[in-house]
Amino acid sequence: MISSRIGRTLLKVIIPASLICTLLLIAQQNGAWSAIRSGHRSTTSTGGQLYHPKPHQNGTRENAAFVVLVRNDDLTSMRETMQQLEDRFNRKFGYPWIFLNNEPFDEKFKEFTSGLATGDTYYGTFDESMWGYPEWIDQDKARAARDDMAAKGIIYGGSESYRHMCRFQSGFFFRHPLLDDFDYYWRVEPHVKFTCDIDYDPFTVMREKQLKYGWTISIKEYVETIPTLWETVKNFINEHPDHVVPKNDPESLLGWISNDGGESYNLCHFWSNFEIGSLAWLRSKEYLDYFNYLDRAGGFFYERWGDAPVHSIAAALMLKQSEVHWFYDIGYFHNPWYQCPSEPEWLPAEKCSCDPDNSFDKHWYSCTPEYLKVTGKQRTDYLIAQRN
Amino acid sequence: MISSRIGRTLLKVIIPASLICTLLLIAQQNGAWSAIRSGHRSTTSTGGQLYHPKPHQNGTRENAAFVVLVRNDDLTSMRETMQQLEDRFNRKFGYPWIFLNNEPFDEKFKEFTSGLATGDTYYGTFDESMWGYPEWIDQDKARAARDDMAAKGIIYGGSESYRHMCRFQSGFFFRHPLLDDFDYYWRVEPHVKFTCDIDYDPFTVMREKQLKYGWTISIKEYVETIPTLWETVKNFINEHPDHVVPKNDPESLLGWISNDGGESYNLCHFWSNFEIGSLAWLRSKEYLDYFNYLDRAGGFFYERWGDAPVHSIAAALMLKQSEVHWFYDIGYFHNPWYQCPSEPEWLPAEKCSCDPDNSFDKHWYSCTPEYLKVTGKQRTDYLIAQRN
Numbered sequence: 001m002i003s004s005r006i007g008r009t010l011l012k013v014i015i016p017a018s019l020i021c022t023l024l025l026i027a028q029q030n031g032a033w034s035a036i037r038s039g040h041r042s043t044t045s046t047g048g049q050l051y052h053p054k055p056h057q058n059g060t061r062e063n064a065a066f067v068v069l070v071r072n073d074d075l076t077s078m079r080e081t082m083q084q085l086e087d088r089f090n091r092k093f094g095y096p097w098i099f100l101n102n103e104p105f106d107e108k109f110k111e112f113t114s115g116l117a118t119g120d121t122y123y124g125t126f127d128e129s130m131w132g133y134p135e136w137i138d139q140d141k142a143r144a145a146r147d148d149m150a151a152k153g154i155i156y157g158g159s160e161s162y163r164h165m166c167r168f169q170s171g172f173f174f175r176h177p178l179l180d181d182f183d184y185y186w187r188v189e190p191h192v193k194f195t196c197d198i199d200y201d202p203f204t205v206m207r208e209k210q211l212k213y214g215w216t217i218s219i220k221e222y223v224e225t226i227p228t229l230w231e232t233v234k235n236f237i238n239e240h241p242d243h244v245v246p247k248n249d250p251e252s253l254l255g256w257i258s259n260d261g262g263e264s265y266n267l268c269h270f271w272s273n274f275e276i277g278s279l280a281w282l283r284s285k286e287y288l289d290y291f292n293y294l295d296r297a298g299g300f301f302y303e304r305w306g307d308a309p310v311h312s313i314a315a316a317l318m319l320k321q322s323e324v325h326w327f328y329d330i331g332y333f334h335n336p337w338y339q340c341p342s343e344p345e346w347l348p349a350e351k352c353s354c355d356p357d358n359s360f361d362k363h364w365y366s367c368t369p370e371y372l373k374v375t376g377k378q379r380t381d382y383l384i385a386q387r388n
Numbered sequence: 389m390i391s392s393r394i395g396r397t398l399l400k401v402i403i404p405a406s407l408i409c410t411l412l413l414i415a416q417q418n419g420a421w422s423a424i425r426s427g428h429r430s431t432t433s434t435g436g437q438l439y440h441p442k443p444h445q446n447g448t449r450e451n452a453a454f455v456v457l458v459r460n461d462d463l464t465s466m467r468e469t470m471q472q473l474e475d476r477f478n479r480k481f482g483y484p485w486i487f488l489n490n491e492p493f494d495e496k497f498k499e500f501t502s503g504l505a506t507g508d509t510y511y512g513t514f515d516e517s518m519w520g521y522p523e524w525i526d527q528d529k530a531r532a533a534r535d536d537m538a539a540k541g542i543i544y545g546g547s548e549s550y551r552h553m554c555r556f557q558s559g560f561f562f563r564h565p566l567l568d569d570f571d572y573y574w575r576v577e578p579h580v581k582f583t584c585d586i587d588y589d590p591f592t593v594m595r596e597k598q599l600k601y602g603w604t605i606s607i608k609e610y611v612e613t614i615p616t617l618w619e620t621v622k623n624f625i626n627e628h629p630d631h632v633v634p635k636n637d638p639e640s641l642l643g644w645i646s647n648d649g650g651e652s653y654n655l656c657h658f659w660s661n662f663e664i665g666s667l668a669w670l671r672s673k674e675y676l677d678y679f680n681y682l683d684r685a686g687g688f689f690y691e692r693w694g695d696a697p698v699h700s701i702a703a704a705l706m707l708k709q710s711e712v713h714w715f716y717d718i719g720y721f722h723n724p725w726y727q728c729p730s731e732p733e734w735l736p737a738e739k740c741s742c743d744p745d746n747s748f749d750k751h752w753y754s755c756t757p758e759y760l761k762v763t764g765k766q767r768t769d770y771l772i773a774q775r776n
Binding site: 075076079080082083087111112115116195346348349350351353354355358 | 463464468504738743
């Protein structure tokens with residue numbers, strides 16, 4: 001199905017995407033919730049119409065936060081990422097940061113992240129219900145699957161903690177109590193870069209345009225990590241036809257993830273190391289039914305299902321095109337790929353440090369050209385940044 | 389004299405310090421000056437006394453600029469560095485940027501750097517008087533010396549353009565016409581990082597404290613690149629005793645570069661990829677006599693004298709201790725070393741993204757502990773940053 005050349009490329013793609021996960025090596029299962037609140041304390045053209053997010057009143061923000069799954073050892077790269085996101089966006093807005101970890105954060109991590117944040121900082125751990133084996137998983141079978149995938153040289157095929165991470169990001173982070181008060185999240189990871197000034201509030205865009213999911217980079221998945229995922233999804237669709245947008249609906253995104261009307265998955269997904277999303281959507285009965293269905297099937301442990309295809313398939317099946325937004329003008333880097341806007345021409349020159357000629361959205365391995373084709377849009381339709 | 393282990397370490401140190409230079413591979417000698425002006429457009433404790441730089445009046449700045457020797461191919465890393473220095477410092481001050489190149493800058497370079505600058509941008513080239521062979525240099529002998537050093541595996545020992553670069557930085561950049569109107573320069577290179585908020589104006593500190601030279605990282609030089617430099621310097625001192633601070637002057641810095649009263653050089657130097665300095669000093673008869681003396685001796689071509697030891701020896705011989713400043717609180721990274729302040733403890737936590745536990749100033753290979761010993765100061769004596 002997939003040539004060895006593509007396989008090798010996928011290996012190169014998966015490695016960086018999975019960086020944070022490898023660092024979460026020990027799936028230590030803490031026995032209790034932990035939620036520490038730190039004491040430290042535009043325009044888009046859509047169909048030719050101009051959209052301007054309304055300015056915030058003094059001191060008001062959306063109910064939104066950054067969410068980071070990170071471990072203590074990532075402190076320095078986390079701080080570099082924080083400093084960039086504060087510089088490019090948050091120093092003008094002051095949104096809070098929520099840090100999650102399967103082990104307790106140490107004092108230095110808390111002091112050195114809260115010190116850089118313009119908003120409040122929260123530090124949470126979670127228990128085995130979010131980072132462990134459900135009762136229906138055969139752990140011997142899971143171990144054998146890991147050994148088998150490791151022997152085949154599948155990237156992170158042998159890693160247990162990577163699987164816990166993917167399941168956590170697929171089905172649990174949005175149910176962590178620290179997120180209870182928020183409506184929107186912005187997923188951030190250490191090691192990523194934000195390269196363009198963001199002078200508007202993406203959370204306001206989410207609310208005003210009634211968006212459910214926002215992304216920057218799209219790419220194809222490594223097929224050997226998800227051999228039965230699509231069959232499982234199809235079974236879910238058959239059992240819950242009411243949960244998905246009808247495939248003949250002009251607003252359907254199915255055509256972006258399947259080239260044959262849903263028979264097979266074309267491996268396209270949004271790179272989930274960056275996400276701006278609606279927590280209400282992830283908490284919805286529809287999404288939870290979907291996650292629970294996948295979770296019961298066991299592929300998070302018997303295969304190595306990633307949260308990127310899991311989220312992306314859900315978005316493509318359950319959301320309308322108009323509920324999904326490409327944050328085209330948010331310059332973003334996750335090793336080794338950049339999203340760097342190229343038009344209008346003033347944008348990269350005046351607001352970004354990335355090279356638009358090196359943007360992944362025009363790369364042959366990106367799924368973004370197909371996304372534009374399916375949605376019938378062009379890059380500038382997703383533009384919100386304004387020239388000062 | 390120097391163990392192979394130290395030699396290997398020196399190799400590791402020299403490689404990154406020389407990065408920009410390797411990129412300047414072709415010593416193309418353009419025939420004419422080029423000076424394009426772009427149409428685009430606190431507190432330190434000294435001996436217990438607090439020093440506060442006076443705030444600028446609206447719109448006033450020092451007569452100062454950033455100076456960057458850079459080539460077109462370094463555009464993206466240059467922009468990452470610019471964005472950081474603008475974020476950490478210059479967006480509040482608006483100092484101009486001067487870009488110099490031995491080849492003409494292309495339009496993309498000019499557009500994409502002026503777009504990120506808050507101050508004016510200037511683009512200049514220079515002719516063979518600044519980037520070529522003086523008439524007294526035997527080019528066959530120079531070539532043989534390069535071949536010999538390359539055969540010995542001395543880093544950049546075989547590079548011609550690296551030598552032109554070192555000579556340019558030692559004796560010419562401050563005489564480029566684009567710098568004529570300025571009193572102070574801040575040397576910047578692509579690939580470096582600025583990691584701490586700089587809330588004060590270092591140029592004002594230079595003027596008010598009558599400083600001539602400012603640095604962040606000190607380190608030891610690779611001895612095989614400068615076998616006869618110190619003998620040449622001693623001859624210069626003998627011929628120009630009036631140009632140097634007497635060695636028994638309590639303000640002398642000689643003890644930092646020589647452990648035996650000037651008999652030999654201990655290889656200590658300020659890492660010149662970062663410098664904030666007085667152009668008047670470099671333009672002075674004393675400094676030019678010194679540079680011309682070294683230039684006549686031919687070591688820039690027959691050996692591989694670096695601008696770092698050349699500048700540093702000049703500073704240590706000609707300047708008083710009170711005219712040299714360690715910009716301790718300017719977080720700085722040049723691969724592979726960080727200067728990251730560790731005290732007072734709020735500083736790295738709240739204003740920096742670097743890890744103070746990883747700062748080179750406490751590394752065994754740094755010359756900064758010796759600097760503090762010679763000057764009788766401690767780190768906090770160099771502190772200017774203030775807690776907000």
